[in-house]
Amino acid sequence: MRNLIFGLTLTAIFALGAALSFLWTPYDVTVLDIANKLKTPTADHWFGTDHFGRDIFSMIMVGARTSIAVAIVAVVIGMGLGVPLGLTAAARKGSLLDEVIMRGNDLIFAFPSLLIAILITAIFGPSAINAIIAIGIFNIPVFARLTRGAALSLWTRDYVLAARVAGKGAVRISAEHILPNLANLLIVQGTIQFSLGILAEAALSYVGLGAQPPTPSWGRMLADAQTLIALAPHVALFPGFAILFTVLGLNMAGDGIRDVLDPKLRVER
């Protein structure tokens, strides 16, 4: 329970900060103020300023938007494709379709999202969309495997047999009896993939495969800070903490949700 409250609070802080940034930020992140560059934290600039004199606090608020948006859309892609694939594979267990879906999953697992991002970027050039697609594609097999595994054990339950005796087909059974009993598992895994998505987005932006300037993003801020790290380490400190605490908050919320819903759930990390 403590996990859940702490995790949700942390997550809520960042989500609210991201939402607020649409309406208001302490400073405009598009305005450069070279005179005030690389300031350490003061009452005016809570987290200091970067090498262009931009307010780091404001940039973290706006950067949260990118991180959260990329990670959420990637989870939606992963769930939206992975769950139906997993349900289909389980409903047609042992068929050619099942085999093809599972082999496809194995194949995607051989392409870490970074490699997918590299391939896409090589063709289309870098953008935040690339990051979403790359992370989203990698999420598909995670959800597909999890869904298939759990659905297979549900398919052996007597209540599924009873539904078949009542003449219900595979689609209807999957929707009525399988999916609702997977919901807990999917919610918990969803939070974990969300947090992994934030980490992956940061890494991709850091190496220049994600969101492009001037869109602020936490990974991009760290890349910029790196060249100045000996001079102004605080510029690297705050975006890093932003990532750390968002991911920590989501993970703890995920653990908390699992403990509340069903302590025996098994999820993949």
Add this chain to the structure above:
Amino acid sequence: MTLLSIEQLNLSIGDLPILRDVSLSVGAGEVVGVIGESGSGKSLTAFSVMQLLPRGASCQGRISLLGRDVLTMTEPALCAMRGRDVGMVFQEPMTALNPVQTIGAQVAETILIHEPKTSKSEALERAKQALTRCELPADKFPLSRYPHELSGGQRQRVVIAMAIALQPKLLIADEPTTALDVTTQAEILALLARLVREDGMGLLLISHDLAVVSDMADRIVIMKDGAVVETGAADLHRTMTHPYTKALFAASGHQPVRSAEPQEIPLLQVQNATRDYTLPRRSLFGPVDTFRAVDGVSFEIKRGESLGLVGESGCGKSTLTRAILGLDPLQGGKILLDGEPVGPAVRRKMQVVFQDPYGSFNPRHKVGRLVAEPFHLLNRKATAEEVDAALISVGLTPPDKHKFIHEFSGGQRQRIAIARALIIKPDLIVLDEAVSALDVSIRAQILDLLADLSDQFGLTYLFISHDLSVVRAITDRCLVMKAGKIVEEGATETLFTAPSHPYTRTLIAAAPQLPAA
């Protein structure tokens, strides 16, 4: 000589009291049976002797083993005691062995743990002897076998070999045959009896099955709700005084009263049914192997009749059931219900009740929706009156439809399962081990309910079970199935009193008998 004496044992887990003032004793060469229904505390009593209890459990009282009080022993002393002075056999042979270790190594481990100076080869040699004593000779079952290469009964022999490797004074067997078929059960019980005789061991035999225990115990202890209600000699059925003991004996041999007479019209006709399974491919391009689970089976059920189908696990009765329900296609033959092949049109004339009262319902739906599910076959929604009527007919009340399934006990769930089967007024109800998971007293009530319903609605039952006594109690006619074929068919009483096929005879001989009062 008294090996084990438990005096005034109280056990609680956290704040929850489980055992109250339990006292019993086991002497050398004596077999003591402990009988109780689920939740009676019989297994925890056994685990208290070993001090292998769940977290948070605490014991008060005295457990004296070979003159020492187990409750005051240190953990190292307990470890030295377990396996050497007391051996233990468990209920589930499929999971009781380490899947990644050979059976030889697991039996030898008992010896190596207690006699660390023994060389590995000598320990293996003694393990071989122990396994041979348990009728797993090394020439047929080498020590290098892994558990997954053995059947359930063979695995249970390995567990027994581990327990008796050091010839302990006391053997504790917790439901040792519950997970096994009748013929295997008879063999394992005979093995245990022989080992007790040869080694002069004491045996504490825990079971839910009165017949199993009455067959071999010198003394019987009856437990209920964490307390001993009655203790007696092997002839307890004659000397019993406690009402619970009497109720237990009555329920175990319960014969429901049935009055319906079958008509001479066939309802279900199975003609030469054959069902093959595709085995997993052994190689990518090799031929596909198949296994014939049901091999040319033919029979009929008449309207209003109650037909039993008995057989041991793997005989094909579950496969046949699935084919009758139209869940799996046949590779040969026909199954006709009311003269028509099983398909969407006649499916509504047939419903099913499964064994597991816990896995039979979607935990996320309310009882009203669960019970109404078969209406899918009629392409309409159930009315509130129809749901209420179904619940009332199985002894529940209309408000129960607003509850979730976890609010009901095992027996009540089985009533709900019957309500679900009844609701669209089918002609045939397939009962697939429908009372096998229930305690005897609940089982007796459900059997009465079934008999009642068949009289009331003119139902036809196909009763599939491994439990001969249940089939004998409720069916008119009976089929015996073995290796995919029906080996014998006949009126139930005739078949049980004068079986003609050798396999039927073996089955009936193996089934433990309740002593006649």
Add this chain to the structure above:
Amino acid sequence: MLRYAIKRLGSLVISLIVASLVIFACIEVIPGDPASFMLGINAQPDTVAALREELGLNASLSARYLSWVTGMMSGDFGTSYTYRTPVAEIIGERLWLSLPLALIALGLTVLVAFPVGILAATKRGSWADMSVMGATQLGIAVPNFWFAMLMVVLFAINLRWFSAGGFPGWENPAAALKALTLPAIALALPQASILARVMRSALLDTLSEDYIRTSRAKGLTRRQSLWRHALRNAMIPVLTIIGLQFSFLLAGAIIIENVFYLPGLGRLVFQAISQRDLIMVESVVFLLVFAVIMVNFAVDLAYAWVDPRLRGRA
């Protein structure tokens, strides 16, 4: 056992073929004409034609795929357009940094995670367990490249124990290992945290199995049951995770190389992208996928070693 290995080998070959098809399609089919893509929009038609000739783009798609695959099998990865040297040579050089880095990190991960996970499981609920769980929760949440930057600030800039980046080459193994120490630690931290948690929960799961109770009834102490029975059974889920982690470590190495200015595959592939050197990107990606698939094959074989049930079944 042999049958199992052969079957796994078969699926390994299929995975490699499909992976190569996917990569080939991404690089040589989707962009339309790779030659004009590589040269940019301002290229002269005759330069494009020359490059088409050089890359062999005038042949049919299937012929190009076949020559790419057969070339790779004989060690010929083509010639880099920007470097004007054989791709295989450049990659070979860079691989000698990235692969050891990932392997050292994998070693560190296992070395840290096993004892920590076992400790937490044996002392479940104790302060040791609680602090391990708390620390690993943090370790999972830390972005490894940021952690690497913090280590640079502390150990290279302030304490001056390590240099802030660069790689002296393997001629001096001690110096080379020293240069890889901080990167390997940064890579290993999150993965070790994950693995320690997996180890803990896998052990706790197996400790509640029936055969553990059987072994206790034989007279084994809690500790003996854990070492002799629980650990080997817990290895089955742990191995799965280790297999997955290797691909994360390889990908992570590409990123961490950026922090420490290490001349590995990562820097190579990012340069190749900015220079639109498709041949280079294609080869590096395939090589990395190849490595991941090979590691998964090794994990499959390790399964069979741990679990006798897999050996019998082909």
